[in-house]
Amino acid sequence: MAKFSKKLSKTDVRKRLAVPTRSLSSLPSFDGAHAVYFQAGDERGEVWTFKCSIRKRRHPKPVLSKDWLAFVDSKGLKAGDMIEFYRETNEAATAHAYKVRAVRQIKIFGVVFGYAPITAITHDSSDASPI
Numbered sequence: 001m002a003k004f005s006k007k008l009s010k011t012d013v014r015k016r017l018a019v020p021t022r023s024l025s026s027l028p029s030f031d032g033a034h035a036v037y038f039q040a041g042d043e044r045g046e047v048w049t050f051k052c053s054i055r056k057r058r059h060p061k062p063v064l065s066k067d068w069l070a071f072v073d074s075k076g077l078k079a080g081d082m083i084e085f086y087r088e089t090n091e092a093a094t095a096h097a098y099k100v101r102a103v104r105q106i107k108i109f110g111v112v113f114g115y116a117p118i119t120a121i122t123h124d125s126s127d128a129s130p131i
Contacts, residue, residue, distance in 0.1 A: 003026060003084060003085060003086045003087065004019070004020060004022075004023030004026045005082055005083065005084040006018075006019075006020060006023075006082065006083055007080065007082050008079055008080065008081050008082065008083060009079055010079045012072075012079070012083075013072050013078055013079055013081075015069075016063045016064060016065045016068055016069075017064040017065075017068050017083065018061070018062075018063055019052060019063060019064055021059070021061070021062060023062075024054075024060065024062055027052050027062075027087075028052075034053055034056050035051055035053040035054075036051070036052050036053075037049060037050070037051050037052075037066070038050060038052065038098055039098060040085060040098035040099055041098070041099055042071075042099070042100050042101065042102075042119075043101060043119050044119055046074075048067040048070070048071050048100060049067050050064045050065070050066050050067055050071075051064065052064050053065065074120070075102045075118045075119075075120065076118070076120075077102055080104075080105065081102055081103065081105075081118065082102070082103045082104075082105075082115060083100065083101070083102055083103075084100070084101045085098060085099070085100050085101075086098065086099040086100075086101070087099075101117060102117070102118040103115040103116060103118060104116055
């Protein structure tokens, strides 16, 4: 199983996901093209179609677009959250299935205790109206 993970930046949640270049081997092959589409399923079973593109010249600098911002909105992602992509091989069909998972830091008094999966939009209590 190949994977890559990344802590999201403001640009990642507002425009497109900058994929670490070293993680390109975790994604489908470009076969000489500068863009490739692939699907990834989340924990809820929803399938997202992402477009990964690279520059035609020089340093590839891969980015994800297409359904990326819809995915961000559906999960309520913000800068500091983590994203993980997995590639699993289906042994029966020898095909690749991609999975995507978002996680958020669990902090208590500023200390990070771990990460919890984000399955849907979560509402920050600081956004609540005063009574």
